Amino acid sequence: MAVNKVPGRYYVGRKMRSRIYKTIIFVVLIVLSVTILAPAWWMVATSFKSMKEIMTTSNTFWPKHFHWHNYVAAWEAAPFTRYTLNTAFITLFVVLGTVISNSFVAYGFAKIKFPGRDWLFSILLGTMMIPGFVTMIPTYVIFTKIHWVGTYLPLIVPSFFSGAFFTFMLRQFYRQIPNELLEAAKIDGAGHLYIWWKIMLPLVRPALATVAIFTFNGAWNDFLGPLLYVSNESQYTLQIGLTTFQGQVATQWNYLMAASVVALLPVVLLFFLFQRYFIEGSNIMGGIKG
Amino acid sequence: MQLQPKATTNAPTKNRSLSLRTREKIAGYIFISPWLIGFLFLTFIPLIFSLYTSFTNYDITSEMNWVGFKNYITMFTIDPLFWKALYNTTFFVVLSVPLNTIGALSLAVLLNQKVTGMRIFRTVFYLPHVLSGVAVYLLWMEILNPQTGLVNVALSWFGIHGPAWFFDPHWAKPGVILMQLWGVGGGMLLYLGSLQSVPESLYEAAELDGAGPWQRFWNITLPMITPIMFFEIVTGIIGGFQVFQQGYVMSTASGGSPGSGSPVNSLLFYNLEMWNQAFVNFKVGYANAMAWLLFAIVMVLTWLNFKLSKRWVHYEGGDQ
Numbered sequence: 296m297a298v299n300k301v302p303g304r305y306y307v308g309r310k311m312r313s314r315i316y317k318t319i320i321f322v323v324l325i326v327l328s329v330t331i332l333a334p335a336w337w338m339v340a341t342s343f344k345s346m347k348e349i350m351t352t353s354n355t356f357w358p359k360h361f362h363w364h365n366y367v368a369a370w371e372a373a374p375f376t377r378y379t380l381n382t383a384f385i386t387l388f389v390v391l392g393t394v395i396s397n398s399f400v401a402y403g404f405a406k407i408k409f410p411g412r413d414w415l416f417s418i419l420l421g422t423m424m425i426p427g428f429v430t431m432i433p434t435y436v437i438f439t440k441i442h443w444v445g446t447y448l449p450l451i452v453p454s455f456f457s458g459a460f461f462t463f464m465l466r467q468f469y470r471q472i473p474n475e476l477l478e479a480a481k482i483d484g485a486g487h488l489y490i491w492w493k494i495m496l497p498l499v500r501p502a503l504a505t506v507a508i509f510t511f512n513g514a515w516n517d518f519l520g521p522l523l524y525v526s527n528e529s530q531y532t533l534q535i536g537l538t539t540f541q542g543q544v545a546t547q548w549n550y551l552m553a554a555s556v557v558a559l560l561p562v563v564l565l566f567f568l569f570q571r572y573f574i575e576g577s578n579i580m581g582g583i584k585g
Numbered sequence: 586m587q588l589q590p591k592a593t594t595n596a597p598t599k600n601r602s603l604s605l606r607t608r609e610k611i612a613g614y615i616f617i618s619p620w621l622i623g624f625l626f627l628t629f630i631p632l633i634f635s636l637y638t639s640f641t642n643y644d645i646t647s648e649m650n651w652v653g654f655k656n657y658i659t660m661f662t663i664d665p666l667f668w669k670a671l672y673n674t675t676f677f678v679v680l681s682v683p684l685n686t687i688g689a690l691s692l693a694v695l696l697n698q699k700v701t702g703m704r705i706f707r708t709v710f711y712l713p714h715v716l717s718g719v720a721v722y723l724l725w726m727e728i729l730n731p732q733t734g735l736v737n738v739a740l741s742w743f744g745i746h747g748p749a750w751f752f753d754p755h756w757a758k759p760g761v762i763l764m765q766l767w768g769v770g771g772g773m774l775l776y777l778g779s780l781q782s783v784p785e786s787l788y789e790a791a792e793l794d795g796a797g798p799w800q801r802f803w804n805i806t807l808p809m810i811t812p813i814m815f816f817e818i819v820t821g822i823i824g825g826f827q828v829f830q831q832g833y834v835m836s837t838a839s840g841g842s843p844g845s846g847s848p849v850n851s852l853l854f855y856n857l858e859m860w861n862q863a864f865v866n867f868k869v870g871y872a873n874a875m876a877w878l879l880f881a882i883v884m885v886l887t888w889l890n891f892k893l894s895k896r897w898v899h900y901e902g903g904d905q
Binding site: 317320321323324327328331332333334335337338341349350351396399400402403404407408409410412415418419422424425426427428429430431432433434436437439453455456457458462486487491512515516518519522523533534537538541542548551552554555556558559562563566570573574 | 626
């Protein structure tokens with residue numbers, strides 16, 4: 296390289312400059328990290344404070360006393376155990392439905408040739424452009440007519456019919472798998488169902504994990520769906536429970552934050568456990584979308 | 586191809602291969618049938634129904650009557666809340682989309698440097714994007730509390746008297762935008778992926794030509810990531826026009842009821858007004874007319890975006 300021909304002093308200067316530059320970036324990143332994490336820490340800190348401490352203007356990042364009891368009190372002030380179980384129940388089925396149906400449909404679009412396939416696939420892509428609200432009201436009317444409103448069916452059943460986004464994503468993964476593998480299995484007498492279940496699914500497992508994790512997050516945090524279809528208090532999900540809880544204990548910010556921390560806990564745990572899939576998953580989607 | 590000689594000499598094989606092909610077709614339709622059924626009942630029929638009812642006075646309970654363009658005319662000429670909602674939503678999109686783009690891109694550039702602990706930094710910046718739902722809205726009500734909230738407390742360290750945020754109609758929307766910006770990590774990751782796919786050889790060549798860091802950024806990095814930027818802006822605008830939950834939940838920050846758009850309709854976003862018309866006032870026909878107008882606005886903006894993209898989006902493989 297040309298750099299090597301330059302006298303030593305210049306080379307050292309260059310190295311120095313790069314070290315200073317890296318230190319500056321490091322410091323900037325630390326400051327930004329603290330800024331970004333501060334709200335999350337504020338939430339945890341508030342959840343341990345007494346109401347008296349919250350109301351005083353000299354707010355602190357570290358609670359004077361840790362009021363662990365806030366968590367118990369908040370949890371008992373509303374049927375949160377019920378809400379959590381309800382949310383977990385819905386989330387489980389939505390994740391199951393999404394992973395199965397999207398991987399099933401994507402296989403059809405990726406590996407089987409049939410008339411009208413490409414045409415149908417462009418319709419699938421086109422549906423991504425339709426704003427949710429255009430179909431929301433008629434869908435609500437349909438679910439009312441078949442008496443599904445007030446049950447979890449409108450929240451769960453649609454996930455078994457696959458959607459554009461994950462179908463598109465999984466199709467890209469299937470297409471990377473060589474067709475020779477498929478042909479070999481066919482010669483051995485395997486049908487498509489067998490090939491999909493026994494050969495393809497194990498090969499795209501990381502992609503399935505990505506779909507499952509993103510779906511879990513979406514379903515756990517879903518607000519609009521339950522707001523629309525759930526009417527009975529015993530059926531409330533965590534998200535709906537939190538909004539009504541806010542009305543009941545309007546000034547009890549410590550309780551609100553305690554309940555919020557618990558509601559976010561599964562999402563945070565999942566994030567740290569499967570961090571790789573989150574980070575890679577977003578990149579995968581970025582690659583496809585771009 | 587290899588089967589061809591066999592097929593011409595042996596009739597039964599030909600028949601069998603035909604039936605195989607038919608079976609292949611059937612298998613294809615079976616595999617995509619969940620989507621086809623879902624598309625028909627959850628998208629296509631609702632879409633037609635929605636368009637039809639937008640020309641009626643449908644209210645779920647009583648008889649539906651054809652009213653022509655009445656809903657659309659009422660929207661434009663009589664309903665002040667419609668204009669307010671459209672203004673609020675436009676305000677949100679115009680501010681949040683550029684801020685998100687700049688924020689996500691700057692973070693991505695920072696995180697693309699070779700500095701120790703990068704994995705941890707990436708995780709930290711992505712975390713807020715994962716945290717969503719009502720808990721986060723509640724958190725931001727607390728953070729943007731005028732007296733005791735973190736933001737105003739931090740501003741007071743610098744002698745700045747912070748605004749009343751959700752208690753002030755002028756500051757409620759900026760509050761929502763700030764909250765939105767916290768989750769910028771999602772876009773950041775997309776940009777990071779695209780930054781890392783820029784070929785190193787381009788930078789080396791530019792460096793040999795004597796280009797400084799800024800020149801390299803403007804002339805190499807930025808053009809190379811315009812496809813992702815374009816994608817983010819298009820989806821950002823489409824998503825921005827559908828802002829709902831933030832308005833619905835944050836209406837309660839100043840003591841209003843959920844979905845009221847409090848303070849003084851400053852958080853009454855388009856989708857919120859549509860929700861109120863459909864599920865509070867039961868004017869389903871009117872709400873559907875609003876939905877279709879939104880659909881039209883989003884489609885026009887997307888089309889415009891694609892038109893304009895020819896001037897600034899750079900595709901390595903030529904125009905697509």
